[in-house]
Every structure is written in structure tokens, then in C-alpha cells.
Amino acid sequence: MSNRDTIFALSSAPGRSGVAVVRISGPQSGSVIDAMTGPRPAPRNAVYRAIRDVSMNAVIDRGIVIWFPGPASFTGEDCAELHIHGGRAVIDRLLTSLGRISGLRLAEAGEFATRAFHAGKIDLAEAEGIADLIDAETEAQRLQALRQADGALSEIYEGWRKELITAGSLVEAAIDFSDEADVSSKAVSNATEIVEKLTGEITEHLDDGRRGEILRDGFRVVLAGPVNAGKSSFLNWLADRDAAIVSSEPGTTRDVIEVKLDLDGLPVIVSDTAGFRDAEGIVEREGIRRSLQQISTADLVIWIKPLGCHSEVPVDQPERCLVVNSKADLANGSFQTIAPGSDIVMAISVVSGAGLETLRQEIIDVASARIGSVESPALTQTRHRHLLESCLEQLTAFLSQEPSETELRAEDLRQAANALGRITGRVDVEDLLDQIFGRFCIGK
Ligand SMILES: Nc1nc2c(ncn2[C@@H]2O[C@H](COP(=O)(O)OP(=O)(O)OP(=O)(O)O)[C@@H](O)[C@H]2O)c(=O)[nH]1
Ligand SMILES: [Mg+2]
Incomplete structure (x- = not known):
């Protein structure tokens, strides 16, 4: 990567959209704007212009042009943004035209942010925060990433x-x-x-308690228990779609089925697993091995067993496990929601809907207790x-x-x-650059 090149890239998501943003950074940015759109506008002002293909002197599109002279720009270099209509042909034609100008080339992934780092605009921890902000899927993740950025x-x-x-x-x-x-x-x-x-x-x-890492990567909930207990049924209710196959045949789920959910702003990854029993088939035994593996790394295990069924829970730390009695509708209403003397044993029924909201809230409560306040930096x-x-x-x-x-x-x-x-890149960082900036997409 040479800092003398002028780089450009589509910075908005690829594909069809109302508006697409193409970014340019490097010493030729100003002259490119002059040539393609007319004399460069006042710094940081948005102006509406025709954007031309220089070699053919033909209009590519009309859109917004913004000129950010360095060093007061994201990369510290002269930069420009072209906001055009987000059609594939429009974007392709603009990128092709830019690529034909001598000294300009398409940016590599993370190259804009790398230049910002070299110009002292951001440090490494802030760059990681920006990457996390782009990846943030829930409100709590956004807040945490923004604070880091x-x-x-x-x-x-x-x-x-x-x-x-x-x-x-x-x-x-x-x-x-x-x-x-x-x-x-x-x-x-x-x-x-x-x-x-x-x-x-x-x-x-x-x-x-790894609270910041859990928030960044997602709180991992594993649904486990004996076969035919209603684990997949509960997953489908939680995800509000048919994520897993449900059937009356014991041993239906064999592989781990993972669903990412946003529960009140918290990122929760719920895994449905193969039910436990003395399985004979190789495939089902492998499924059970995977269930145990999931249980060992879960932040929370929800052990789902039919009401009245006694099963040993393979979780060594009880604080990591919620035991839930399922199919409560079959008990003619005589079930207990909280068993006396135990930690938390609740009953649910996917058929009548009993206990489902309570269990969902319990997952949110446990996750937010683990993640703690999202206000303080973690x-x-x-x-x-x-x-x-x-x-x-x-x-x-x-x-x-x-x-x-x-x-x-x-x-x-x-x-x-x-x-x-x-951590921030004040010393000896060359070996870390690829690791961090490699996570960025092209155009950032
Ligand atoms: N009556 C009643 N039936 C239920 C309830 N939840 C699930 N079932 C039924 O129980 C059977 C098994 O449900 P699943 O959700 O596939 O159970 P599972 O625990 O995922 O089973 P495996 O994947 O085989 O381990 C299906 O026929 C469901 O319709 C419930 O709350 N009440
Ligand atoms: Mg299942």
C-alpha cells in the first residue's frame, strides 16, 4: 500500500440502493473533482453537480459532491465523496472511469482507515471500535462500539x-x-x-466476567435436555420462525442450530441441540457429543425436560443453568412455576403459551446481569x-x-x-496492522 496513490472505493453497501457513496483519498482527489464535476466546491459543502467520465466527456450521473481537503479529513489526506444513484450500472461506470485516471487505483480493504491511523487520526483501539460499529447488530453493541470508537x-x-x-x-x-x-x-x-x-x-x-467480550460476540444460550422435550419448539417460538424441525419423533434434532437474536437490544445467540438419550446411531451420538460441547462453552444452559421427567443435568456450575419443565399443558394446570428450594425451575408450554414470556424475560435478565451496565467502558x-x-x-x-x-x-x-x-498502537505495531485493518471492508 503506497500512501502516494490516490485510492477510491464504493463506501456504501454493494448492490442496488437509493444512493451510493464513492470515496476518494490521496493527493489527486482535488484534481479528480475539478475534472469530473467542475471546480472543487468549498470545503465540506455538499453541492449538486453533473459527474462526468473524463475520457469521454459524457455525464455518468448527477449527484452530490463533497470536498474534504487534508489534513482535516478522515484519512488526513485530501478526500472527496461522490453521492450518486445506487444503481449497479451507475456505480460500475463511475468506478471504471476513476480507475482509468492515471495514479488512481481501487482501495484495498481497510485502506482508508489504515491511512487515518498512519496520519494519527485514530489509534488502533479506536479503529477496532469503528470496525465493531459497522458490525454492531443490536443497540447495546452499538453503544459499546461507539464508545470505543x-x-x-x-x-x-x-x-x-x-x-x-x-x-x-x-x-x-x-x-x-x-x-x-x-x-x-x-x-x-x-x-x-x-x-x-x-x-x-x-x-x-x-x-x-468478560462482559465487554460477551456483548461484542453475543451472549450464548444453549437449549439442551432429553429428546422430545420441546427444545426446538421453544427455539422456534423465541425466534418467531421455523428455525428448527419439530416432530413427535424423539431424536429429531441432530446438528446444532444457531439463531442470532436481538433481545431488548442485547445480542443473544441461541443454539438448539440434539436431545439426550442412549443413542444407537452414529449420527445421533455425534449430535449428542456436539450438544455436550455446546453446553461446556455456553454462557447459559436452559435445560428443558418434560414435566415430571427426571434427568441428570450435565452442567457443573448451577449458576450457568436454568431448569425448565416443558409441556406444562399436559399437566392440567397442576404444575409449579417455581419449585420450592431449588434455584429457578419454571414451567412452559408452547401449546398454551404458559411461561414463555417469563422464560424469555429470564434470559434477558441473566444476560443483562452478565453484561452489566453498557454505560461504563469494558x-x-x-x-x-x-x-x-x-x-x-x-x-x-x-x-x-x-x-x-x-x-x-x-x-x-x-x-x-x-x-x-x-493496545492503542503507540509502539511496535506493524505486525498488528493487517490483523486489525483486514477486518474492514473495502471503502472504509
Ligand atoms: N403438548 C405439548 N407438546 C409439545 C410442547 N412442546 C413441544 N411439543 C411437542 O413435542 C414434540 C417434540 O417437540 P420438539 O420441539 O421437536 O422437541 P425436541 O426437544 O426438540 O426434540 P429432539 O430434537 O428430538 O430432541 C413435538 O411433537 C411437539 O409438537 C408443549 O408445550 N406441549
Ligand atoms: Mg429438536
Whole structure:
């Protein structure tokens, strides 16, 4: 990727639409606008123009032209946007015309955002926030991603990094003044105080029950239980469509059926699984193996069993499991909704509708309790978690070193600050660029 090229791409979704947006970034943006639409308009003003194919001097379409001279643009370079009618032929013709201009080429995926990063417009954590904002499917995900894109996480991590740099410079000072015992030991004890405080804060941030990651990836609910219990029937009710086959034949579901739902703004992934029994067939046994696998990684297991049926629940942490009695309509109304002495045992009937809303609300309550308040910034990415863990390791090493090992301890702090710097991209990031910007689509 050369920053001297001028790049362009369709930035709105491909396909037919009312309006399509084509973005241009790089040194030739201004001259392209002059040539295709007439003299470039005042910066950041939307003007209505005819947009021409330069080589044929023919009008491609009429639309809105916006000129964003650098450095006050998304990429920091001269940029322009052409808003045209979103028909396939219109878009194709405009992209072809742009591609024919010497020095212009189609952008690679994430190239606009990469240029914004190199120009210092966004840091890596903010870039990840923008990618998550584009992927956000529910309201809570949108809020979390927007906060990250706006720099809420970067602010926390950069704040910690600055404090570590302060602690590091105190330890360096202790090395420089090692012949003045008073000064030296005071500096080290001040540094230790900072490190102890940060260790506490980072540990607390890491120990958040993965709430930010769950919100980003979806809260995983697994429907499991004996065969023929009504698991698939409940899934279909929850999804409001025939996502899974329902039949009176035990062992109907064999594969895992996953449905993504938006429950009151929370992203919930519900998996219907093969029912449990002593299966003889290879396929059904494989299905049951997959059910167990799903159960082991679920955020919440809903164990659905027909009322009166006794079955052992293969979930080791009871707080991760809700036991539900199904087919309550067959019990002539004599069922209990909450069994005395147990955690939560409720009864549902897909036939009469009893208990269904209560169970749906229970799923939302458990998910929102796990995710916590979406207002406060949470750790959202595994990449950040790993770097924070390695920062913490260095801080622990610092705290456990002999106080006399000042050089080693200074190095621990440098490494710890480096790990934090890699979250936002302040240091040593080349190897991370593809990993982050590769997630973007072309035109972003
Ligand atoms: N009376 C009654 N029948 C139900 C209820 N829920 C499901 N059924 C019936 O029970 C049978 C099994 O339902 P499924 O939803 O396929 O059960 P499952 O647990 O997914 O079964 P497997 O996939 O075989 O493990 C079907 O005939 C359903 O119509 C209910 O609340 N009341
Ligand atoms: Mg089923």
C-alpha cells in the first residue's frame, strides 16, 4: 500500500440502493473533482453537480459532491465523496472511469482507515471500535462500539501507560542517584506505590466476567435436555420462525442450530441441540457429543425436560443453568412455576403459551446481569485482554524483584508500558496492522 496513490472505493453497501457513496483519498482527489464535476466546491459543502467520465466527456450521473481537503479529513489526506444513484450500472461506470485516471487505483480493504491511523487520526483501539460499529447488530453493541470508537478505552489504557512511564522515570532516577540512598529509595517507593495501584486497577478491569467480550460476540444460550422435550419448539417460538424441525419423533434434532437474536437490544445467540438419550446411531451420538460441547462453552444452559421427567443435568456450575419443565399443558394446570428450594425451575408450554414470556424475560435478565451496565467502558477484545495480561505479568515481576535490582525493575516497567502501548498502537505495531485493518471492508 503506497500512501502516494490516490485510492477510491464504493463506501456504501454493494448492490442496488437509493444512493451510493464513492470515496476518494490521496493527493489527486482535488484534481479528480475539478475534472469530473467542475471546480472543487468549498470545503465540506455538499453541492449538486453533473459527474462526468473524463475520457469521454459524457455525464455518468448527477449527484452530490463533497470536498474534504487534508489534513482535516478522515484519512488526513485530501478526500472527496461522490453521492450518486445506487444503481449497479451507475456505480460500475463511475468506478471504471476513476480507475482509468492515471495514479488512481481501487482501495484495498481497510485502506482508508489504515491511512487515518498512519496520519494519527485514530489509534488502533479506536479503529477496532469503528470496525465493531459497522458490525454492531443490536443497540447495546452499538453503544459499546461507539464508545470505543470515540476513544473511551484508549483513554483508560493511555492513562495507565502514562502512569507507568512516570513510575519508570522514577526508577531510572533511582539508578542515576544510587549514591544518594535517601533520594533513591524515595523514588523507588513512589514508583512501587504507582505500580501497586495500577496492578489493582488492571486486575479489576480484567476480572469483569468478560462482559465487554460477551456483548461484542453475543451472549450464548444453549437449549439442551432429553429428546422430545420441546427444545426446538421453544427455539422456534423465541425466534418467531421455523428455525428448527419439530416432530413427535424423539431424536429429531441432530446438528446444532444457531439463531442470532436481538433481545431488548442485547445480542443473544441461541443454539438448539440434539436431545439426550442412549443413542444407537452414529449420527445421533455425534449430535449428542456436539450438544455436550455446546453446553461446556455456553454462557447459559436452559435445560428443558418434560414435566415430571427426571434427568441428570450435565452442567457443573448451577449458576450457568436454568431448569425448565416443558409441556406444562399436559399437566392440567397442576404444575409449579417455581419449585420450592431449588434455584429457578419454571414451567412452559408452547401449546398454551404458559411461561414463555417469563422464560424469555429470564434470559434477558441473566444476560443483562452478565453484561452489566453498557454505560461504563469494558474490555471488548481478546487482543486487549492478552496485552493487559502481559502488562500485569511485568508489573507482578516488578513487585516481586529485590528492591536492589533497580535495572531489572526498570526494564519490567518498560515492558509493561510497551504492552499497553501496543493496545492503542503507540509502539511496535506493524505486525498488528493487517490483523486489525483486514477486518474492514473495502471503502472504509
Ligand atoms: N403438548 C405439548 N407438546 C409439545 C410442547 N412442546 C413441544 N411439543 C411437542 O413435542 C414434540 C417434540 O417437540 P420438539 O420441539 O421437536 O422437541 P425436541 O426437544 O426438540 O426434540 P429432539 O430434537 O428430538 O430432541 C413435538 O411433537 C411437539 O409438537 C408443549 O408445550 N406441549
Ligand atoms: Mg429438536
